[in-house]
Amino acid sequence: MTRCQVPAFLIHQIQEELDKDEEEMMVFLCRDLAPDLATADLKEILVALNEREKLTPVGLSELLYRVKRFDLLRRILNTEKATVEAHLARSLRLIPDYRVLMVEINENLEKDEVGSLGFLLRDYAPRMKMAKDKSFLALIIDLEKLNLVAPNQLDLIENCFQSIHRIDLIRKIQKYKHEASVSSVHSQPVYVNAHQASLPNLNLIDPPYHSGVNSYRMQSQPLGICLIIDCIGNDTDVLEKTFRGLGYDVHCHRYLNMNSMNQKLLEVARWQKHKYCDSFVCILVSRGNSQSIFCTDHTFSGFPLEQIKKYFTADSCPGLLGKPKLFFIQSYVVPENEQECSSLLEVDGNAENISSKVTIPHAADIFWSHCKVDVSKLEQSPTSSSYYLRCLAELLHNPYKRKRCILAIHMELNKKVYDGNMTVDPSQQYSLLLQHTLRKKLFFPT
Known part of the structure; x- marks a missing residue:
């Protein structure tokens, strides 16, 4: 016999005391806990949760508290309202905040x-x-x-x-x-290597609420804005074709200096059309260092990569709240002894908080793929495209590859870059880093 955590007679007694509206509310609250029982009645759901060891006296108390049956808390469960509130204050919650809100x-x-x-x-x-x-x-x-x-x-x-x-x-x-x-x-950042990304059903970061929806909505037309800023000029055409083919509204800009790029980023971040789109993509190709990009300028501090992402977080761009924001960065790294020690950049907002030394802050729904290679790679072949971006375009162009989530696609991209590195001099090898705080799986339309 399955060990039950709540006596069956208590479940029966509580169900008998609830009216129709209260039962409906409780069934709704439990919807994510037993998604396979969407059409069952309350008693069936509570019994199933109990048998699966998902229901405890504390959880049952929370359910009664949420439907405001404080009399049943005291009379049947011998629990006071204040006791339940103390449990909830310590985040000991059974029900997702979204269900409570509704x-x-x-x-x-x-x-x-x-x-x-x-x-x-x-x-x-x-x-x-x-x-x-x-x-x-x-x-x-x-x-x-x-x-x-x-x-x-x-x-x-x-x-x-x-x-x-x-x-x-x-x-x-x-x-x-x-x-x-x-x-x-305030969630911990997630750093994904190729092995992690290949693991099936890997929950890399838990959302602040637990929903039955496991993938981002990717159905809008257009799918989102795709902003391409190519300060080298070799990758724009193939990237534009790729993301236009995916259903994005693509905006391309070549050879921008830092102030021009700053203004363009600000302008795009303020567009109201994000509200009607399901995602956002930003692709940057430029010379730079580990923390900044130079655009067509050559200054020591450069444009902080942190600031680029900051423009599109929920605080700065409310239309993208809860939606995936994908960044693909190709940096051609200039040695420090070749960098000039000045900057003419005027960044909008709190400039005192921006530093080339600051690491990228944590934010929800961000996918940040950053590829670096020594600038000598570009100098040897001034008209050659980035191997990283070329492989990315090939993978996204393939409808069979797009049946896989973005993490699996990036895992294959990582493998291609790694394999490519095996055939070149170490000074010419690409270095690829993925950081993300995605809360769900992300699939491009096929």
């Missing part, structure tokens, strides 16, 4: 407001069945099935609340987004 919103909506939401959603999901008595939670489940709403994808709901003048609920969502973003920013 239940809180559900409790704050009037029946006629839910009807208005259902009517508004017809513009976005015409095939969705809109029953008259459908609850807000039922609407959310339908939207989740259509991939229109997810823990990191709440813009549609915010727009609907704007239309019915529920600014208080928009603030709730924005507070949740901020807390999720802060949680991600």
Whole structure:
């Protein structure tokens, strides 16, 4: 017999005490804990969680707390509300914050407001069945099935609340987004080598909430903005063709100096169209050092790589919140004794926080692929393309390769670069580093 952590009679007793709306809320809260039981009733779900050893008395207490049945906490579980709150304050939570948020919103909506939401959603999901008595939670489940709403994808709901003048609920969502973003920013950075990237089902970093959605949405048209800044001039054409073929709106710029690139990055980061796209790609090709790029200038400090990413994090570019941001950098490294010791760069924002010595900060949903090779490689073949970028384009052009997630594709890219290094002088070898804080798998359309 399977060992149960909660006596069956308690589950039965609690289920008997709940009304229809409370049962619906509890089923919704458990949705990610037992995704295979999406159509089951509450008792079946609780029994299954208990048999799988996912349900404890503390977890059951949290469920009752979330549906505000404090009387059952005391009478059936002999637990006080304050005790449950103390557990939750220590982050001992069974239910993802996203589910809690939706239940809180559900409790704050009037029946006629839910009807208005259902009517508004017809513009976005015409095939969705809109029953008259459908609850807000039922609407959310339908939207989740259509991939229109997810823990990191709440813009549609915010727009609907704007239309019915529920600014208080928009603030709730924005507070949740901020807390999720802060949680991600303080996560440990992830450094992936070829072996790690090849491991099946490897959860490289946990999201600040646990959802049933395991991959990023990549369906918008265009798929996103792809910004290519090629200060060498040898790779633009093949990269433009590759990313245009993937469905990106590609913007190419050659031979920019640092101030021009800074202004272009700022301009693109401020575009409102990011809000309607599912991702963003930035590709930079330039001379530089380990922490900066020089563009067409030749200065010691250069343009900090840290700042490039900073322009597209959620704080600076809200339209990309929760969406994957991919950076591919090809640096031709100039020896220090050949670098000039001056900089004319005027960076927008808090320039005192920017230094060529600072490492790239941690941020959510970032994929950062940085390839370095000695500038002598470029000097020997001034018109040759980057082997790293050429291999990247070949892999992304292949529809069979695109069936694999970006980490698996990069693992193969890493192998190609490594194999290529075996045939050249050590001074001409490419060095490839991947850092990422992706929270889900990322697949390009095939």
